Amino acid sequence: MPSLPLFPEAPAGLSAKALRAHERLCAEYGCPIPWFRAQDPLSELVSALLSHRTRNASTGAAFRQLRARFPTWEAVRDAPCVEVQEAIAEVTWPEQKAPRIQQVLRRITERRGGDLSLDFLGELPVREARDWLEQLPGVGPKSSAATLLFSRLRKPALPVDSHHHRVAVRLGLIPESTAVGPAHRLLEEQLPPDWDAQRVYDNHEALMLHGQRCCFFREPACQRCVVLDLCPTGQARLASQQGSNPVGDTEEENPRP
The missing domain is CATH 1.10.1670.10 (Helix-hairpin-Helix base-excision DNA repair enzymes (C-terminal))
Structure with a gap:
């Protein structure tokens, strides 16, 4: 199809x-x-949220620092917001992006019945997958497309x-x-x-x-x-x-x- x-x-x-x-x-x-990479779709979504009005080098550095500080996305979701903000200090507006990323991670967990993963999007048609993503706070057309195309979902x-x-x-x-x-x-x-x-x-x-x-x-x-x-x-x-x-x-x- x-x-x-x-x-x-x-x-x-x-x-x-x-x-x-x-x-x-x-x-x-x-x-x-x-x-240029093949990471899981949840990681790609977080990268997209970090990248808004931020240079690629700074986005990459902030993403690596975030993953180094927190071993799982569940840990990022449940951490004190100030710690997430400190980890992504390289990006533009970390004070806005930290709570937004945590909000998105919590919303995915709720909508997926406790499963913090976006791998299931690989089974959906592109339009349905994009609609699902764009219902998340702060996720627009660019972020949804980047999540689906740049991630290992391809x-x-x-x-x-x-x-x-x-x-x-x-x-x-x-x-x-x-x-x-x-x-x-x-x-x-x-x-x-x-x-x-x-x-x-x-x-x-x-x-x-x-x-x-x-x-x-x-x-x-x-x-x-x-x-x-x-x-x-x-x-x-x-x-x-x-x-x-x-x-x-x-x-x-x-x-x-």
């Missing part, structure tokens, strides 16, 4: 454009892209981070006014329904890597972009730069950023 799309079909033109961009970026960044759910979102907006795959949360639905609609977890992962990673290495927040490197011909934002930006050069100026005198 296909896991994607999770919502009604996207316009054919956008889907075709999304696939052309995917193929181009996959060639640029070397798909299939190796998985389920085809598409996360959208800020880099992925920026590239999609500039390519015209989603409207500029679309926030990251609602963007998950729109970008999922554009993926073929028979894609497995590896292809969904490649799509996320390739767009994310492009945002990190070329399509920067400030001063994107449009002149070396492999999807420039698909990108109305980049084309308009380069046209504007060229049009602003006075007659007779050389490229060396007015270099592109």
Whole structure:
């Protein structure tokens, strides 16, 4: 049974454009892209909760410190909140994330009749698994997708981070006014329904890597972009730069950023 799309079909033109961009970026960044880890889904969920507005290095350090201090997730759930906060001090807003993580762990325990595990999600269709996760406090589309895709469950759910979102907006795959949360639905609609977890992962990673290495927040490197011909934002930006050069100026005198 296909896991994607999770919502009604996207316009054919956008889907075709999304696939052309995917193929181009996959060639640029070397798909299939190796998985960066394979931890259990509960650990992946906690990582996702730690990662909000936090750099990856700080998230990883806080997660390792948390696991070093508490041998089990039950121990994290039942510890004094201040001790959990101390263990995750590397992240942004540890005073908010510590009680939220404990709240999520308690809610999972209650809903699962005392079993603090998310392994059962592997038996559910993607949409049902995401709905279950998104009923937990503070768990939105990005966290639910990351839990299912990045964990050892390897389920085809598409996360959208800020880099992925920026590239999609500039390519015209989603409207500029679309926030990251609602963007998950729109970008999922554009993926073929028979894609497995590896292809969904490649799509996320390739767009994310492009945002990190070329399509920067400030001063994107449009002149070396492999999807420039698909990108109305980049084309308009380069046209504007060229049009602003006075007659007779050389490229060396007015270099592109």
